[in-house]
Amino acid sequence: MKEHPIIQANHLSKIYKTDLVETVALADVSFEIKKGEFVAIMGPSGSGKSTLMHLLGALDKPTSGIYILDGENVENLTDDELADIRNRKIGFVFQAYNLLPRTSALKNVMLPMAYGGIPKENREEIAKKFLKMVGLEDRMSHNSNQLSGGQQQRVAIARSLVMNPAILLADEPTGNIASAQAEEIMAIFQRLNEEGHTIIMITHEPDIAQHAKRIILLRDGKIVEDGNGYRQKIIGKGEG
Numbered sequence: 001m002k003e004h005p006i007i008q009a010n011h012l013s014k015i016y017k018t019d020l021v022e023t024v025a026l027a028d029v030s031f032e033i034k035k036g037e038f039v040a041i042m043g044p045s046g047s048g049k050s051t052l053m054h055l056l057g058a059l060d061k062p063t064s065g066i067y068i069l070d071g072e073n074v075e076n077l078t079d080d081e082l083a084d085i086r087n088r089k090i091g092f093v094f095q096a097y098n099l100l101p102r103t104s105a106l107k108n109v110m111l112p113m114a115y116g117g118i119p120k121e122n123r124e125e126i127a128k129k130f131l132k133m134v135g136l137e138d139r140m141s142h143n144s145n146q147l148s149g150g151q152q153q154r155v156a157i158a159r160s161l162v163m164n165p166a167i168l169l170a171d172e173p174t175g176n177i178a179s180a181q182a183e184e185i186m187a188i189f190q191r192l193n194e195e196g197h198t199i200i201m202i203t204h205e206p207d208i209a210q211h212a213k214r215i216i217l218l219r220d221g222k223i224v225e226d227g228n229g230y231r232q233k234i235i236g237k238g239e240g
């Protein structure tokens with residue numbers, strides 16, 4: 001039996017309405033992503049990248065179009081069902097980390113498991129395993145505000161992984177950090193992808209994007225390129 005794509009976006013549009021203006025953030029975007037793909041989303045500021053990521057993460061619903069996440073039409077799910085699916089299937093890594101301040105790295109990483117029904121006695125061990133994986137075994141008791149930007153981002157990655165999500169969504173995961181640390185984070189993503197996680201990452205940095213095997217390029221809320229072509233251009237530039 002043919003496996004369904006983990007992500008099916010069918011004619012997704014998103015229009016933000018305020019009293020004064022309507023902004024078309026996404027205009028009729030369609031694509032599929034198969035299990036195990038590593039995809040980068042690129043495009044100028046305001047082109048709709050974060051809007052698309054919010055839809056893919058089921059954090060928001062499209063104005064029109066159909067979004068099917070791992071075979072389920074998101075439109076038909078209740079808020080509780082959505083929250084549950086997000087927690088079980090999707091790991092989020094955002095540019096602003098979203099860590100709790102004055103709270104240890106370990107506690108931050110344990111948090112999704114409290115909502116996710118992981119038995120209390122297992123949470124610490126699992127959290128430690130992922131903090132170790134991102135190279136932070138010696139920073140687990142530091143509060144998040146006592147960590148560097150790159151370290152905070154790695155805590156956010158560890159936190160995104162404790163529920164073993166099929167999909168990792170990352171919005172500018174290397175946006176605020178030095179390039180050596182960014183490469184470390186890409187090495188982690190690469191390893192996760194090899195282990196079978198589907199990774200979708202927004203970036204405006206060609207050096208970062210080339211780690212993905214497929215690049216979706218957005219402009220004015222539309223897909224203007226999708227595939228390997230843009231990556232070839234980036235790599236070509238790098239060598240020439």
Ligand SMILES: Nc1ncnc2c1ncn2[C@@H]1O[C@H](COP(=O)(O)OP(=O)(O)OP(=O)(O)O)[C@@H](O)[C@H]1O
Nearest residue numbers: 016017023024025044045046047048049050051052
């Ligand atoms: N909540 C909102 N209300 C109204 N307009 C919005 C809202 N969120 C985003 N927009 C608009 O939608 C468009 C797409 O925004 P989006 O955040 O998706 O862009 P982006 O590609 O992620 O940009 P950046 O690279 O700067 O993060 C922009 O023109 C933005 O001004």
Ligand SMILES: [Mg+2]
Nearest residue numbers: 049050051171
């Ligand atoms: Mg954005």
